[in-house]
Amino acid sequence: xxxxxxxxxxxxxxxxxxxxxxxxxxxxxxxxxxxxxxxxxxxxxxxxxxxxxxxxxxxxxxxxxxxxxxxxxxxxxxxxxxxxxxxxxxxxxxxxxxxxxxxxxxxxxxxxxxxxxxxxxxxxxxxxxxxxxxxxxxxxxxxxxxxxxxxxxxxxxxxxxxxxxxxxxxxxxxxxxxxxxxxxxxxxxxxxxxxxxxxxxxxxxxxxxxxxxxxxxxxxxxxxxxxxxxxxxxxxxxxxxxxxxxxxxxxxxxxxxxxxxxxxxxxxxxxxxxxxxxxxxxxxxx
Amino acid sequence: xxxxxxxxxxxxxxxxxxxxxxxxxxxxxxxxxxxxxxxxxxxxxxxxxxxxxxxxxxxxxxxxxxxxxxxxxxxxxxxxxxxxxxxxxxxxxxxxxxxxxxxxxxxxxxxxxxxxxxxxxxxxxxxxxxxxxxxxxxxxxxxxxxxxxxxxxxxxxxxxxxxxxxxxxxxxxxxxxxxxxxxxxxxxxxxxxxxxxxxxxxxxxxxxxxxxxxxxxxxxxxxxxxxxxxxxxxxxxxxxxxxxxxxxxxxxxxxxxxxxxxxxxxxx
Numbered sequence: 001x002x003x004x005x006x007x008x009x010x011x012x013x014x015x016x017x018x019x020x021x022x023x024x025x026x027x028x029x030x031x032x033x034x035x036x037x038x039x040x041x042x043x044x045x046x047x048x049x050x051x052x053x054x055x056x057x058x059x060x061x062x063x064x065x066x067x068x069x070x071x072x073x074x075x076x077x078x079x080x081x082x083x084x085x086x087x088x089x090x091x092x093x094x095x096x097x098x099x100x101x102x103x104x105x106x107x108x109x110x111x112x113x114x115x116x117x118x119x120x121x122x123x124x125x126x127x128x129x130x131x132x133x134x135x136x137x138x139x140x141x142x143x144x145x146x147x148x149x150x151x152x153x154x155x156x157x158x159x160x161x162x163x164x165x166x167x168x169x170x171x172x173x174x175x176x177x178x179x180x181x182x183x184x185x186x187x188x189x190x191x192x193x194x195x196x197x198x199x200x201x202x203x204x205x206x207x208x209x210x211x212x213x214x215x216x217x218x219x220x221x222x223x224x225x226x227x228x229x230x231x232x233x234x235x236x237x238x239x240x241x242x243x244x245x246x247x248x249x250x251x252x253x254x255x256x257x258x259x260x261x262x263x264x265x266x267x268x269x270x271x272x273x274x275x276x277x278x279x280x281x282x283x284x285x286x
Numbered sequence: 287x288x289x290x291x292x293x294x295x296x297x298x299x300x301x302x303x304x305x306x307x308x309x310x311x312x313x314x315x316x317x318x319x320x321x322x323x324x325x326x327x328x329x330x331x332x333x334x335x336x337x338x339x340x341x342x343x344x345x346x347x348x349x350x351x352x353x354x355x356x357x358x359x360x361x362x363x364x365x366x367x368x369x370x371x372x373x374x375x376x377x378x379x380x381x382x383x384x385x386x387x388x389x390x391x392x393x394x395x396x397x398x399x400x401x402x403x404x405x406x407x408x409x410x411x412x413x414x415x416x417x418x419x420x421x422x423x424x425x426x427x428x429x430x431x432x433x434x435x436x437x438x439x440x441x442x443x444x445x446x447x448x449x450x451x452x453x454x455x456x457x458x459x460x461x462x463x464x465x466x467x468x469x470x471x472x473x474x475x476x477x478x479x480x481x482x483x484x485x486x487x488x489x490x491x492x493x494x495x496x497x498x499x500x501x502x503x504x505x506x507x508x509x510x511x512x513x514x515x516x517x518x519x520x521x522x523x524x525x526x527x528x529x530x531x532x533x534x535x536x537x538x539x540x541x542x543x544x545x546x547x548x549x550x551x552x553x554x
Contacts, residue, residue, distance in 0.1 A: 056467075056471055079475070082471050083473070085471070087468070089464065089468050092468065094468075
């Protein structure tokens with residue numbers, strides 16, 4: 001597997017050399033490989049968004065940063081990174097500006113300098129992927145509902161067919177079904193087309209369900225790193241950092257405290273299986 | 287935040303100095319007095335008398351001098367250019383001559399006077415805005431303008447508009463930065479590319495920014511109405527201002543120095 005994101009000993013400070021200086025990241029090393037789904041969790045102000053912006057080439061810090069094989073200390077490489085890296089910021093629907101949904105989704109592809117036919121193809125595919133039909137193509141983005149607007153904004157990034165996808169709480173404020181659909185889309189992209197995804201999220205269920213690896217940021221440093229199972233089995237450590245665990249992890253911890261023989265679990269289907277097995281063991285269910 | 291942190295003009299600098307604790311109304315009233323003495327000053331004694339209160343305030347405010355420097359840098363460049371132009375073009379006794387270039391004594395003095403006066407004026411305004419929170423500043427304005435309410439001046443509404451505008455400046459800057467980054471990630475950078483592309487990119491910034499401000503304004507209006515805001519009818523003030531001894535002393539000193547400066551002008 002090849003390394004798409006490679007960060008070594010990165011430090012970032014805001015307003016360096018002034019009394020208001022704040023260190024956002026301190027000596028962070030971070031690697032994301034092709035086809036990987038990585039989640040970053042951490043309390044507010046732990047540096048998650050800063051790390052994401054460094055990976056998008058929008059911020060520069062001290063340390064070695066290589067994205068898609070390009071050295072980010074080079075200004076030219078940073079300026080051209082948007083061609084390869086797709087970023088979905090918090091509340092991406094706030095960046096919509098064109099007169100129609102179609103034109104807005106086409107903004108990125110046109111900036112890429114693609115032919116008109118290719119732009120058309122990409123916009124249509126992207127809108128289809130996010131489940132927006134032809135009836136919205138010529139509507140103003142401001143006429144759509146909140147959820148539709150979010151999906152249109154996501155389509156605007158997908159239409160650029162990025163090599164890496166960076167997501168900053170992409171499902172915040174959506175209803176459960178909207179959340180699931182959007183995350184299914186990102187998961188599929190990751191599994192089928194091997195596009196690595198870096199997800200910043202506060203939704204532990206989402207993280208447990210989707211991520212291959214989880215990095216925990218705390219006060220600008222990586223405090224833990226591992227599979228969701230490894231991370232969420234350390235519920236007490238996470239709680240001391242001000243983070244919670246998914247329901248299934250809490251359940252397994254509670255059952256283990258009662259002395260019952262259950263494995264560490266992180267997702268709901270796992271929990272269903274474990275509880276069923278347990279009940280069978282006790283002879284309560286056939 | 288990183289993009290806009292060098293905007294320092296008019297920014298409050300937290301502290302607990304004598305100037306920070308002064309009644310904001312007194313600080314506002316002090317400004318015209320300082321302006322009067324700075325503008326009326328003529329002759330070396332007058333200039334000195336006009337400058338001393340400003341320098342004293344500078345020392346009392348307890349704000350690092352570098353902060354003023356950052357705010358005044360640009361202005362000083364403009365003033366230096368005007369000083370050079372004035373010295374070169376004003377007719378008069380030659381102070382220094384080299385071929386076509388002729389520096390006149392009168393032009394140089396005039397330029398220096400302008401430089402000194404404007405620097406003092408800007409400094410005094412900066413000292414007031416940096417030692418007073420925007421909320422206190424507008425509240426004091428409202429209180430000072432109260433007498434004109436009788437003549438139909440909507441003082442409360444004006445003050446409320448100012449407070450809201452000031453309150454939204456940081457939010458708008460923050461939102462602008464977020465949108466700039468989001469569009470940059472779609473290839474619409476406002477700092478690179480041809481003029482045409484930059485113009486296009488600025489549309490991609492301004493439309494969402496405007497939509498965002500309308501959304502915020504709407505939310506704020508609903509929030510205010512939900513809390514039964516209906517202007518200043520029957521409204522009491524949370525902040526009660528009171529003139530204290532230092533305020534009266536400062537205003538008295540400034541008034542006498544302004545009169546003294548005006549008097550020296552008469553003699554000169």
